[in-house]
Amino acid sequence: MIEEIVRRGVKAGAKYGVSEIEVYAVRRVDTDIVGTVNGIERISTGQRISVGVRVSVGKKVTVQGGFVSKVEDVDSIVETAVKIARTLPDDPQWVSLPRKLGKTHVEGVLDPRIKNPELEQFLEIARHLLSRAKEIDRRAFTSTVSIGMATVERAIGNNYGEIQLDESTEFDTFINVKAVEGGEESGYYDSYVAPTLHRYDPEQLVARATEVAVKTLGAKRIETGTYELVLIPRVFAGVLQSLIVPAICADSVQKGRSPLKGKEGSQVLSEGVTIVDDGTYPGLTGTKGFDDEGVPTKRKVVFGKGVLEGFLYDSYTASVEGKVSTGNAFRPTSFATPSPWISNVIVEPGKGELTDLVREVRRGIVVYSTIGEWLSNPVSGLLNATVTNAVYVENGEERFPVRGVVISGNIYELLKQPGLTLSGTLESFSRFMLPAIHIPQVTLAGK
Amino acid sequence: MVTTELAHQVLEEALKRGAESAVVRLQERTYESVVYDTGVLRSYSVSRVVGLGIRALVGSGAGYAYTTSLDKDSIVGAIERAISIARVAGKYGRKVFAPVKPVKDVYKVEVKVDPFNIEPKAKVDLVRDVNTNSLKREGIVSAVTRMGLERDRRVIVTSEGSEIEVDVVGVGVAHMAVARYGATIERVGDRESYIGGYEYIERKDWNAFAEEIDRLALKAVRARTPPPGTYVAIVDNEVVGLLLHEAFGHASEGDGVVAGASILKGRVGEKVASELVTVVDAGLVEGGYPVPYDDEGVPKRKTTIVEKGVLKGYLTSRDSAHELGIEPTGNARAQDITFDILVRQTNYYAEPGDWKVEELFDGVSFGIYLRGRGAMGGQVNPSVGTYTFSIGPSYIIKNGEPSELVRGVVVSGNILETLKEVDAVARDLKITTSVFGGCGKGGQTVRVGDGGPHLRTRRIIVGGG
Numbered sequence: 001m002i003e004e005i006v007r008r009g010v011k012a013g014a015k016y017g018v019s020e021i022e023v024y025a026v027r028r029v030d031t032d033i034v035g036t037v038n039g040i041e042r043i044s045t046g047q048r049i050s051v052g053v054r055v056s057v058g059k060k061v062t063v064q065g066g067f068v069s070k071v072e073d074v075d076s077i078v079e080t081a082v083k084i085a086r087t088l089p090d091d092p093q094w095v096s097l098p099r100k101l102g103k104t105h106v107e108g109v110l111d112p113r114i115k116n117p118e119l120e121q122f123l124e125i126a127r128h129l130l131s132r133a134k135e136i137d138r139r140a141f142t143s144t145v146s147i148g149m150a151t152v153e154r155a156i157g158n159n160y161g162e163i164q165l166d167e168s169t170e171f172d173t174f175i176n177v178k179a180v181e182g183g184e185e186s187g188y189y190d191s192y193v194a195p196t197l198h199r200y201d202p203e204q205l206v207a208r209a210t211e212v213a214v215k216t217l218g219a220k221r222i223e224t225g226t227y228e229l230v231l232i233p234r235v236f237a238g239v240l241q242s243l244i245v246p247a248i249c250a251d252s253v254q255k256g257r258s259p260l261k262g263k264e265g266s267q268v269l270s271e272g273v274t275i276v277d278d279g280t281y282p283g284l285t286g287t288k289g290f291d292d293e294g295v296p297t298k299r300k301v302v303f304g305k306g307v308l309e310g311f312l313y314d315s316y317t318a319s320v321e322g323k324v325s326t327g328n329a330f331r332p333t334s335f336a337t338p339s340p341w342i343s344n345v346i347v348e349p350g351k352g353e354l355t356d357l358v359r360e361v362r363r364g365i366v367v368y369s370t371i372g373e374w375l376s377n378p379v380s381g382l383l384n385a386t387v388t389n390a391v392y393v394e395n396g397e398e399r400f401p402v403r404g405v406v407i408s409g410n411i412y413e414l415l416k417q418p419g420l421t422l423s424g425t426l427e428s429f430s431r432f433m434l435p436a437i438h439i440p441q442v443t444l445a446g447k
Numbered sequence: 448m449v450t451t452e453l454a455h456q457v458l459e460e461a462l463k464r465g466a467e468s469a470v471v472r473l474q475e476r477t478y479e480s481v482v483y484d485t486g487v488l489r490s491y492s493v494s495r496v497v498g499l500g501i502r503a504l505v506g507s508g509a510g511y512a513y514t515t516s517l518d519k520d521s522i523v524g525a526i527e528r529a530i531s532i533a534r535v536a537g538k539y540g541r542k543v544f545a546p547v548k549p550v551k552d553v554y555k556v557e558v559k560v561d562p563f564n565i566e567p568k569a570k571v572d573l574v575r576d577v578n579t580n581s582l583k584r585e586g587i588v589s590a591v592t593r594m595g596l597e598r599d600r601r602v603i604v605t606s607e608g609s610e611i612e613v614d615v616v617g618v619g620v621a622h623m624a625v626a627r628y629g630a631t632i633e634r635v636g637d638r639e640s641y642i643g644g645y646e647y648i649e650r651k652d653w654n655a656f657a658e659e660i661d662r663l664a665l666k667a668v669r670a671r672t673p674p675p676g677t678y679v680a681i682v683d684n685e686v687v688g689l690l691l692h693e694a695f696g697h698a699s700e701g702d703g704v705v706a707g708a709s710i711l712k713g714r715v716g717e718k719v720a721s722e723l724v725t726v727v728d729a730g731l732v733e734g735g736y737p738v739p740y741d742d743e744g745v746p747k748r749k750t751t752i753v754e755k756g757v758l759k760g761y762l763t764s765r766d767s768a769h770e771l772g773i774e775p776t777g778n779a780r781a782q783d784i785t786f787d788i789l790v791r792q793t794n795y796y797a798e799p800g801d802w803k804v805e806e807l808f809d810g811v812s813f814g815i816y817l818r819g820r821g822a823m824g825g826q827v828n829p830s831v832g833t834y835t836f837s838i839g840p841s842y843i844i845k846n847g848e849p850s851e852l853v854r855g856v857v858v859s860g861n862i863l864e865t866l867k868e869v870d871a872v873a874r875d876l877k878i879t880t881s882v883f884g885g886c887g888k889g890g891q892t893v894r895v896g897d898g899g900p901h902l903r904t905r906r907i908i909v910g911g912g
Contacts, residue, residue, distance in 0.1 A: 030785070034889075036706035038770065039540030043532045044787040046513035046525065048498070061488075066495035067515035084491060087567045089575070091488055119532070123539050143708035143830065146889070176708055178830055185710060187830030219831075221908075224676050255485045256589040257625050259632065337482075337490035371826040372835035377855060379625055379634040382672065384857035384910050386835035388828045404833050406859045406910030408675055445675030445859075445910040 001071060002027050002155040005051055006163050009074040013055060013159065016082040020097045022054040022158035023074065024065075024292065026334045031117055033147045035126045043119070050334035054097070055081045059090040065335025095319035101161030101294035104327075108283030111196035114149045114169035122147050125173075125202050132203070133177045133210045139217065140179045140210045143187070148172045156294040164294045169195050170285070173202065177209040179217050186401070188213040188369065188389050191234075193430040198283055212368045216389045219401035221446040228364025229407065229442040230357050230393075233427035236437045238373045239383060240345060243411040244275070246378035248302050249328075249340040250317035259381045259412065260308055268412060269306040270420040272350060276301050277312055279327055279343030286343040286431040293329035297343055300326055306416070312340045347434035350422030357423055357438040359396040365444070366391050366398070370407070381410045387444075405446040414439050448497060448517050449475040451612060454604035457501060461526045462606060466503035466533070468544075470743055473499050473602040474784045477563065481570050481594040483578035488571060489591075500784035503529040504544070508537025509766075511787040544765035545775050547745050549608030554739040558616045558644035562596040565645050570594055573648070574620075577657045581624055584658070586665045588632070589625035592657065594618075594648070595640070595882040601742070609744035615737055617642050617882040617894075622657040626664040633854055635664040635821040635840060640882045642737060663820060667840040672855040673909055678815045679844075680858070680907045681807050684877040685819020686838050688897030691726055692795050692886065693825040693834040694862050695719075696897075699728075699752045699760075700778070700790040700888075701767030703829050710832040710862055711758060719758045720866030723902075725798040726753040728762055730777060734878035735794030735896025740777065742788050747777030752795075753866075764790050782891035789889050794880070797899035800872025807871050807903045814844040815909060817858065824884070832862035857910040865904060873901035 002025035013021025027049045034042040051074055052065035064081040068074065126145050133142040150170040157163035171194060178187040190209040192200055231239065252258040260268065269275075279288055279297025290296055293315055301309050313321075314329035317340055330341030358366055365387070373385035390402040423435040454471045461469040475497045482490045499522060500513035510532025514525040536542065578592035596618050603611040619640030626633055637660050641647035682690060695711075703709040711719070720726070730738040730747025738747045743765050751759045761771060764779030767790055779788040808816075818841045825836025841856045842849035878898035885894045 032787075035540070036702075036708075038705065040536055041540060041542070041702075041766075042509070042511065042787050043536050044511035044513070045528050045532060046500070046511075046785055047521075048513075048515040048785055050515070061491075063490060063492040064494070065492075067497055069497070069516045069518060069521075080493065084493070084567050088491055088571060089488055093487055119535055123535070127539060141707065143706045176706075176830060178707060185831060187708070187828065189828075251484075255591075255625075256627070256632070257634065333494070335492065335494040337492055369828075371828050371833065372837065372857065372859070375823045375825065375835070375837035375857065377634065377823075377837075379632055380855065382855040384835075384837060384855070386826075386833060386857075386859040386910075388831060388833050403831065404859065404861060404908070406675065406835070406857060406908060408672075408857070408910040443675055445908055447677070 002153055003163060003165060004071050005074045006155045006157040008071055009053055009078055010157050010159055012075050012078040016078060018055045018057055018082055020056040020159055022097050024052040024156045024334055026050050027153045028150055030150045033122060033126050035130050035145045037141060037143060040123060040126060051077060052331065052335035053077045053081050055085050056094060057085045059094040060085045060088040061091050061094055062088060063337045093320050097158045097160065098293050098295050098315040098325060099160045101164050102296040103164050103289035104280050104296040104298065106280050106287050106289045108198060109168040109195045109287050111169045113197055114171050115151045117149055129175055129202055129206050132206045136207060136210045137214050139181045140177050140213055142175060143178045144176045146174045161294060164290045166289055171197060173205060175205055175209050177213040179213040181217050184218045186213050186216045186219060193285055194283060194428065195285060195287060196283060199428060212389055216401040219403035221404045222392060222402055224446050225444060226441055227444050228361045229439045230361060230366040231437050232354065232368055233434050233436050234429045235367050235370055236434055237429050237432035238370065242374045242376045243378050243381060243383055245342050248311050250311045250313045251339050253311050254317060254320055257379050263308050264310060266308055267306050268308045269303050269415045270417065271306045272420060272422060273303055273306050273415060274348040275303040276346040277342055278346050281344045281346055281433065284344040284428060284431055284433060291327045291329040292331040292338050295325045295327045295329060297327040312342065314338050314340045342431060344431045349424045349426050349435045351424045353425055354423050354436045357421060357436055358393055360438065361393040361396060363394055365402050366393055381412050383407060383409050383411045405444045408443050408445060414442060417441060449473045449600055449602055451602055451604060451610055454602050457499065457522060458604050458606060461501055461503055464526055465530050466505060468504045468606040470502045470605045472742055472784055476599045476783060479596040481574045483574045483592045485589045486579055486582055491567065496783055498784040499525065501525055501529045503533045505530055505533040506537040507541040508533040509542040510536055513784045542766060543769045545768040547607060547765065547775055550746060551610045553612045555614040556616050556642055556737060560645040562618050562645040573653065577622060577653045580654055581657050581661050584661045586626050587624050587661050588627045591623045593621045597882045603742060603744040605744050611740045611744045613740060615642065616644055618645060618648050619882040620653050621883050622660050624661045624664040626668040628668040631668055633664060633668040635660055635667055637820050638881055638883050640880055663840055666852055667854040670840060670852045670854045673815065673853040675910050677906055678909050679811055679905055680814055681816045681901060681903050683818050683901055684898050685822060686817045687797060687899035687902055689822060689825050689836045691797055691899060692792060692897045693827040693836055694865055695726055695752060696792045696795045697827045698829040698862055699762055701761040701763035701771055702790040704761050705767050705770040708830045710829060714758050715760060717758055718756050719863060720753050720756040721869040722756040723800055723872045724753055724756055724866050724869050727751050727798060728793055728795045730793045732794045732878055736880040736894040738793040741779045742781045743779040745775045745777040747793055750776045762790055762792060764788055780893050782893055786891050789891060791888065791893050792886060792895050794878055794896035796878050796897055799874045799876040799900040802871045802873045804873045804875055804901045807873060807901055808844060808847045811844050811847055816842040816844050816849045834862060835859040859908045859910060865907060868905040869902050870905055871903040875900050
């Protein structure tokens with residue numbers, strides 16, 4: 001059906017005399033399970049078909065869309081788009097829609113166990129996760145579990161290129177384990193987010209959540225001051241997503257909202273840090289053969305040994321600089337205007353395990369979770385994250401749990417410090433594949 | 448298509464096919480957005496979301512299914528799926544919904560000028576002028592100006608006999624300016640939204656609104672970040688809203704309490720704040736987002752969460768109300784029909800006290816005046832009580848006066864500590880909402896209102912650069 005919507009929409013554009021038309025259609029089938037201490041609380045399922053239409057009339061451009069009920073609904077979306085486009089001012093920077101569409105071969109994006117789910121099998125997993133924390137440690141219990149699965153079909157076409165189609169699956173499990181002892185409470189969220197069940201290990205998930213929840217019982221604040229900091233991979237991912245990712249997207253750079261503007265070729269991060277954007281990396285959430293404009297995805301080094309090598313482009317921002325798209329067009333919803341965003345972020349590993357990083361800490365904290373890191377300011381580069389689960393370490397040994405302190409600093413100063421190290425093992429988390437990081441000197445606001 | 452007749456037909460079909468009770472939700476939401484980015488029209492978009500969702504109860508199990516296709520086969524498919532899921536769910540848990548009295552009502556926001564009937568050119572011209580004027584101010588290197596126009600119509604019909612239609616129109620303008628000073632760049636953004644029609648857009652001087660933001664950005668970029676540590680703080684109306692929403696609001700949501708995931712579980716009757724603090728959640732309040740009924744069709748009554756410092760209750764859906772043995776408060780909300788409900792806040796705020804705002808500063812030899820303009824939002828971990836939020840450029844208080852401006856301010860604290868430290872509450876109640884964002888939970892965003900009066904707290908942790 002979605003291919004038919006795209007074909008019909010592009011044809012309708014010609015009928016209304018547009019200069020260019022692009023139609024993006026997505027069919028998504030979701031099933032979600034939510035469980036709590038009371039058992040399975042909610043199960044929901046549904047199907048939605050959404051369409052985004054982008055038209056240009058000369059240099060006048062608009063995007064219209066929404067959910068559709070049937071193929072013919074695209075006609076009225078196109079008609080409205082054309083009507084509105086004609087009334088708009090020119091966008092002097094508009095060049096064209098992508099003139100060549102295509103697809104890179106990717107793997108690890110479709111799992112038949114998610115596409116045709118045995119509902120009761122996943123309900124059993126949820127039930128197991130709900131009861132398991134208490135079995136592992138009597139001080140712990142699982143307060144909530146959610147399991148989400150989806151099948152997503154995409155179709156995109158424009159008046160230049162052939163329609164591109166793909167199908168993928170999405171799967172996630174979120175677990176919150178609480179621990180209670182002697183009037184003290186702690187809790188830890190952990191999750192698995194990936195297109196397939198390939199790396200899914202629910203037992204490991206609940207075991208880790210329980211371990212962290214229990215070991216951070218009785219957490220307290222430490223004195224305001226300077227400390228060493230170790231971030232486990234998913235916390236490091238949160239920091240990168242909040243501060244570095246917006247700054248490497250070409251629209252932020254072009255509009256003067258990135259501190260990385262004009263720094264291509266410069267040593268921005270420590271020599272030990274290499275960060276790659278790769279939409280073709282197997283089995284991550286951002287793994288797709290083509291981006292949200294139908295441009296083939298590819299691997300590109302953003303920071304090579306700390307040197308800024310380039311930015312991420314969609315076709316619009318690329319044409320502003322006379323370049324070609326890097327295959328990074330992203331639409332938060334099917335009917336949103338595309339803009340550049342990461343596909344998958346891969347941070348190259350250092351050496352050793354997380355435990356080896358911790359052993360090197362003289363006086364610092366190992367952070368298992370933060371909140372509010374996404375409120376950091378990518379325009380100034382200022383990081384602020386509040387620690388919810390951490391452990392204080394002295395001379396390589398874990399001493400006591402910590403929470404409620406705020407990590408502050410400029411991310412570019414933090415990631416350029418001499419002595420910064422990364423672990424040798426990578427962990428995947430949604431669109432990220434990355435190691436743990438040890439930062440030698442960070443300001444913590446506490447007592 | 449989104450009519451009470453269709454909702455009744457779906458309900459009847461569901462009951463005929465085996466549902467013992469059901470809630471049918473229909474929705475049509477249109478959102479129009481005009482965005483100028485640094486002198487260029489970046490996007491003019493309109494989206495329309497239409498669909499149907501049904502929750503069916505069979506035995507002790509409930510299932511929710513939705514469809515965006517409103518042809519007969521798709522609707523029947525959704526009904527069948529909701530029923531079959533409910534049958535499976537019954538094997539894994541027992542679902543009971545607290546009883547409610549049936550209610551029939553239509554609630555419509557008064558709209559004098561329909562924003563969707565205004566010519567696109569007029570909207571584009573307004574946004575363009577504000578944006579390009581901003582760029583003329585020396586030191587402003589980038590600016591994003593947006594207009595958001597929204598209409599959200601929901602129809603809810605239940606097998607208990609409720610029939611609700613809620614039709615809300617909202618409009619707003621947001622502006623974000625980036626200022627450069629030497630090698631430093633800093634952003635400040637703000638937004639103003641109104642519930643009603645385009646008449647609210649026409650009434651306001653949006654250039655003056657943007658100029659204030661630009662001037663603040665130009666000052667902020669020259670400011671230092673505050674030394675991290677613990678401060679006495681005067682908190683303005685917007686920051687109070689954020690603080691209450693994050694620090695108390697989420698932890699008082701009944702689904703989290705039932706799950707044992709809230710630090711407020713089992714604390715009703717306990718002192719959780721200073722006796723000067725009274726916190727409520729109300730569906731209809733001036734300046735807020737109207738939620739006269741929730742997505743289960745339950746009236747949203749004014750709910751007292753904290754009264755004179757003592758925890759009085761929680762926000763609930765019908766099922767969490769049953770579990771907690773209390774009345775449903777009308778807080779079951781969903782972003783749209785593609786989601787089942789969660790327990791959410793509506794307009795969460797503190798009742799005013801009797802201090803004048805300027806009196807709060809008296810005797811504060813050193814502290815911080817936390818300002819909401821430019822705030823980015825906040826987050827809480829309700830199970831441990833730790834919260835944080837990022838706020839706008841603020842002032843260091845010296846000898847009872849706001850003095851030096853500081854930027855990059857983030858505050859953090861614990862639910863069970865912060866409000867106990869409040870020692871003065873002003874009389875200037877102010878509540879606001881936004882058509883540009885809302886509150887996120889479980890992957891869903893819903894519109895909320897928040898606010899309160901200025902207040903003073905003896906202790907809050909401030910992180911800075």
